[in-house]
Amino acid sequence: MCASFRRTARALTSFYEEALRPTGLRATQLTILQALSRAGEVSQGRLGGILAMDSTSLTRTLAILRRRGWVAERRGKDLRERLLRLSRGGAAKLKRTTPVWDGVQARLSAKLGERGWKNLLRLTNQVTDLVADKGGAL
Amino acid sequence: MCASFRRTARALTSFYEEALRPTGLRATQLTILQALSRAGEVSQGRLGGILAMDSTSLTRTLAILRRRGWVAERRGKDLRERLLRLSRGGAAKLKRTTPVWDGVQARLSAKLGERGWKNLLRLTNQVTDLVADKGGAL
DNA sequence: CCTAGGTGGATGTATATACATCTATCGTGG
DNA sequence: CCACGATAGATGTATATACATCCACCTAGG
Numbered sequence: 001m002c003a004s005f006r007r008t009a010r011a012l013t014s015f016y017e018e019a020l021r022p023t024g025l026r027a028t029q030l031t032i033l034q035a036l037s038r039a040g041e042v043s044q045g046r047l048g049g050i051l052a053m054d055s056t057s058l059t060r061t062l063a064i065l066r067r068r069g070w071v072a073e074r075r076g077k078d079l080r081e082r083l084l085r086l087s088r089g090g091a092a093k094l095k096r097t098t099p100v101w102d103g104v105q106a107r108l109s110a111k112l113g114e115r116g117w118k119n120l121l122r123l124t125n126q127v128t129d130l131v132a133d134k135g136g137a138l
Numbered sequence: 139m140c141a142s143f144r145r146t147a148r149a150l151t152s153f154y155e156e157a158l159r160p161t162g163l164r165a166t167q168l169t170i171l172q173a174l175s176r177a178g179e180v181s182q183g184r185l186g187g188i189l190a191m192d193s194t195s196l197t198r199t200l201a202i203l204r205r206r207g208w209v210a211e212r213r214g215k216d217l218r219e220r221l222l223r224l225s226r227g228g229a230a231k232l233k234r235t236t237p238v239w240d241g242v243q244a245r246l247s248a249k250l251g252e253r254g255w256k257n258l259l260r261l262t263n264q265v266t267d268l269v270a271d272k273g274g275a276l
Numbered sequence: 277c278c279t280a281g282g283t284g285g286a287t288g289t290a291t292a293t294a295c296a297t298c299t300a301t302c303g304t305g306g
Numbered sequence: 307c308c309a310c311g312a313t314a315g316a317t318g319t320a321t322a323t324a325c326a327t328c329c330a331c332c333t334a335g336g
Contacts (some may be wrong), residue, residue, distance in 0.1 A: 131153040
């Protein structure tokens with residue numbers, strides 16, 4: 001099951017990234033911008049929870065996104081925390097990229113069918129919840 | 139969809155690797171040994187096709203597996219090709235690891251149900267086939 | 277106030293993965 | 307046989323990702 005999911009994730013990533021290439025955003029980076037757009041200002045740890053990802057893994061990816069000016073961070077009352085949010089430039093980038101992303105999804109959705117698409121999203125989220133303790137749907 | 143699959147793949151990988159840790163095999167490495175066990179002697183490019191993975195990405199992972207003595211390679215008639223196969227040590231390692239792997243899968247299968255499990259495998263393979271040109275079910 | 281244990285991230289290290297590019301080799305038309 | 311375009315991997319570079327460990331900071335008990 002793990003191998004099947006990893007394999008499909010590779011295939012899907014390749015499919016999405018081919019379309020996203022002209023935008024200069026990697027699939028993972030777009031995902032983070034989308035998550036921040038929905039979540040508002042969140043700590044790095046909380047973002048890791050949302051993405052079912054080790055929060056320390058985010059340190060490097062976020063460094064890239066900050067360098068490019070798409071993500072801003074500040075200290076909260078708890079000085080250990082990094083509160084992350086989409087910067088103005090990040091919001092603009094996300095807005096410009098969304099049509100491309102919609103296009104890929106539409107092409108895939110056409111192959112899977114509306115019902116298959118929704119079913120698959122539901123199932124993958126269910127599996128994530130089953131094996132990850134912390135949750136918070138993407 | 140890409141983000142959902144990547145997210146679930148991360149969660150599943152973490153779930154499997156926690157169980158596999160005592161064996162010293164990473165999930166990806168186990169997958170390659172299993173693939174070689176089923177496929178017999180194959181070229182690197184063919185293995186990449188089976189795993190829906192860029193064949194040049196395999197160069198590094200295979201180097202690790204060869205260093206550990208689990209995978210053997212030889213030149214074929216076509217001197218550009220690397221023909222890969224499970225070494226004797228690799229077969230032994232795979233055999234020792236399989237019970238652990240079975241255990242994880244059983245635990246997950248118990249949560250998903252036999253029917254849900256098979257359904258999910260079928261769907262993921264279907265998606266892979268839809269977005270990847272080359273195939274060959276895992 | 278002060279200390280002890282806990283928590284949020286940063287950093288070191290290892291693996292996973294892709295793509296562009298390079299090299300060796302292959303097969304074919306001349 | 308030979309030059310040329312095609313193919314299999316190797317290599318350079320960048321990102322994605324995890325875990326162990328470290329440091330700073332927090333919180334609660336004394």
